[in-house]
Amino acid sequence: MKRFVKWTLIALPIVLIAIAGIIIGGSYLEHQNAIEEDMAYYPAPGERIDIHGDGHAMHVHGEGKGGATVVFLAGFGTPSPFYDFQAIRRALPDGYRTVVVERFGYGWSDVTDYDRDIGTVTDETRAALKEAGEExxxxLAGHSMAGIEALHYAQAYPEEVTAIIGLDPLVPAYYDEHGEEPEVSGVVTFLARSGLMRQQPDVFNENFHAMAKGLLDDDDAEAARSVFNRRVQTANMADEAEKLTANVRTVQDAGTPDAPFFAAISSENHDGQPFIEALAADTGGKSRIFDGGHYIHLDQPEAIAKQIVDWMQAEAGSD
Structure with missing residues (x-):
């Protein structure tokens, strides 16, 4: 009897591990098949561009006509920038062209081996815009962490930037005082890579902000879900998190950009407000606080779109 109990205690964990391995392995294979099916059923709405010539493409989507082109750059970890910015893009009036550039590891863009230092990221965005024929x-409209990218773009290529729009943006002075590198959860990464997250539809419904706020119709929701399932905490996002401190320092060392910085600030961003307002004033721009959370462009898309138009018209009149 004792021998039976002993062998049971040894065998049971092995059996449980084997069962778990079968479940996880099966989930992973199903996930890979589902990714292929999703990409065929929900192709990129814009143009995928191989900017490095290594077979890895970035996704750029542009629409609308007009003399002014607003380029939207997503905040850290946003699985589908295309759908994240959909409401505010649609709220801008005729006379504005809107472009969404999805960084490597986001949306319909591939995952890349290139480091996520701010110089590389900025040059990739610039190359993708050029290859897509965007003039x-x-x-530049950057949400959250992409405020740093927009600032660096304006510092490096001032002749190519009319203005910067910060959507509850991260700015260097705030990061110095309060900032922390974003956390990338190993558990969430495992659930995403293994495909186990697909078994929990509420994860998408509750954690993709445009969906949680009721801004996607049924067709868009399914397409966004397919992107979400393969673009949660990618390797490129993890690299961005690790390099954020160095990237902020690079922007800070380059000084104040020549382009005016306008900012739509979340009413919940109490710590960040004074730093964002100070940067806007230093560049000759303006700022306004909007009622809502960090994804302020989803809480107030129409009001912010109108404010962008007003800011740009006032800026044009002052030239």
Whole structure:
């Protein structure tokens, strides 16, 4: 009897591990098949461009006509920038062209081996815009961490930037005082890579902000879900998190950009407000606080779109 109990205690964990391995392995294979099916059923709405010539493409989507082109750059970890910016893109009036550039590891863009230092990221965005036939100068609209990218673009290529629009943006002075590198959860990464996250539809419904706020119709929701399932905490996002401190320092060392910085600030961003307002004032731009959370462009898309138009018209009149 004792021998039976002993062998049971040894065998049971092995059996449980084997069962778990079968479940996870099966989920992973199903996930890979589902990714292929999703990409065939929901192709990129814009153009995928191989900017490095290594077979890895970035996704750029542009629409609308007009003399002013607003380029939207997503915040850290946003699985589908295309759908994240859909509401505010549609709220801008005729006379504005809107472009969404999805960084490597986001949306319909591939995952790349290139480091996520701010110089590389900025040059990739610039190359993708050029290859897509988008002509500047641009109004760069960066949400959250992409505020750093927009600032660096304006520092490196001032002749290509008319203005910067910060959507509850991260700015260097705030990061110095309060900032922390974003957390990338190993558990969430495992659930995403293994495909186990697909078994929990509420994860998408509750954590993709445009969906949670009821801004996607049924067709868009399914397409966004397919992107979400393969673009949660990618390797490129993890690399961005690790390099954020160095990237902020690079932007800070380059000084104040020549382009005016306008900012739509979340009413919940109490710590960040004074730093964002100070940068806007230093560049000759303006700022306004909007009622809502960090994804302020989803809480107030129409109001912010109108404010962008007003800011740009006032800026044009002052030239």
């Amino acid at each position: 500047g100068p641009f109004i």
